[in-house]
Amino acid sequence: MKKTDCAIVGKGPAGLSAAIYVARSGLDVTVVGRDIGALSGSDLIENYFGFEEPVSGQALVEGGTAQAKRLGVEILTAEVTGAGMIDDGFQLNTSEGTIECYALILATGLPRKKPSIEGVKEYEGSGxxxxxxxxxxxxxxxxxxxxxxxxxxxxxxxxxxxxxxxxxxxxxxxxxxxxxxxxxxxxxxxxxxxxxxxxxxxxxxxxxxxxxxxxxxxxxxAEGAASALDLANGLGVATAMNAIETDKDGATNLPGVFAAGDCTGALAQVAVAVGEGAIAGLTASRYIKKAKAESQS
CATH class of the missing domain: 3.50.50.60 (FAD/NAD(P)-binding domain)
Structure with missing residues (x-):
């Protein structure tokens, strides 16, 4: 079992961006996920700010990963299978063990596709x-x-x-x-x-x-890995239209749980994911510092 201030589910642009801001706030942060998500299949990105020449999604995430590690972010390659609430925060269940944290940021991509088996759509909600x-x-x-x-x-x-x-x-x-x-x-x-x-x-x-x-x-x-929407539903986080509902600061209806990137229903662009990650990271940092101060008083 591992303890950290902030656990982030998702190793893509939103998750890494959030991790960078949490780490720069002086907090411990662990990012966990199996892979970098949709960007692994992206050839070249031509509309990302600051790059004169097209950059591959793989290269962009590798740069973000290196930056996060330089700031002390722990990046764990593991599959997240579930999440739950504990007395002073949250617990993530992963294929490599459990992680306990004060705050949780959900930053994986879109939910998995439904299996193409006859009867799946017909019996949704009816067994x-x-x-x-x-x-x-x-x-x-x-x-x-x-x-x-x-x-x-x-x-x-x-x-x-x-x-x-x-x-x-x-x-x-x-x-x-x-x-x-x-x-x-x-x-x-x-x-x-x-x-x-x-x-x-x-x-x-x-x-x-x-x-x-x-x-x-x-x-x-339960095909594939648990998506952000699966984890949100298990925690009781509000969702709508196949996306996690957040306010302008990336906070969900459940205190201590934040979300960023494609899972919020935002425009599926790297720049948007990075921006949402930054906002969620800053908001989570403020929440964690307040929670830690209250627990020590």
Whole structure:
């Protein structure tokens, strides 16, 4: 378990920009994420201020990473699987352990795409969910399934064990790839999925390509890694139109949680992400200093 003043989820421009401002405020900061996000696939950026020649997204983030490290920012390559509240702040669950902090900045990109499986859209809100912490309670004593094959899927399965009669991870034809321990009470089915079926407009189970049927009363989508929206929903942070709601200072409705970049629904431009990161970093710094002073008084 690691303790820091500020934890930032996201290693892209918004997260690194926020980290730089928090570090320059004299606070400890840890940035965590698997990769740099959408910019890793960006060829050349021609409209970023200060560059006479086009610059690659990779080079831009590498420069920001080096700058952050020079200021003492710790950058951790790990997958964030969940977030929760503790007595004096927040706790991040990652594939490399837990991180406790006074303030949390969500700066990952846009939410993951929904799986292209027949029935997903049809049964959303009718037995199909995207958040175990939010909706697990409604499946007490029922059989549920988690769709995914990584750390995030296993984390959601562990959350559901507290409520459900049985939990099955569905990898949809892929191997289960996780750094986390698989509990004996969690089943894994690797068969390819054909469709989600229901009765009376509510989920009744999974039909596999083989024709076999798995009866479940709830399905939780947990593909890929947890997005900022997933973490926000788990914490009770307000969202709208597939984005995290913030005020002009990057603060959410939950004190101590801030957001910046694409996850806020802002214009998907590097310059905007950097600016939002700077604002969120400054606001978070003021919040942390006040929280630390109050805890020591």
């Amino acid at each position: 199909l969910s995207y958040c175990a912490i939010c909706d697990g309670f409604f499946y007490r004593g029922r059989d549920v399934a988690v769709l995914g094959n990584g750390n995030y899927a296993l984390h959601e399965a562990h959350e559901l064990m507290a409520y459900a009669a049985s939990v099955t991870i569905l990898t949809n034809g892929r191997d289960l790839s996780t750094d986390l321990k698989l509990d004996d009470k969690i089943s894994v089915n690797i068969d390819p999925i054909n469709r989600i079926e229901g009765v009376d407009d509510y989920v009744s189970g999974i039909r596999f390509s083989s024709g076999e049927f798995l009866p479940v009363q709830g399905i939780f989508i």
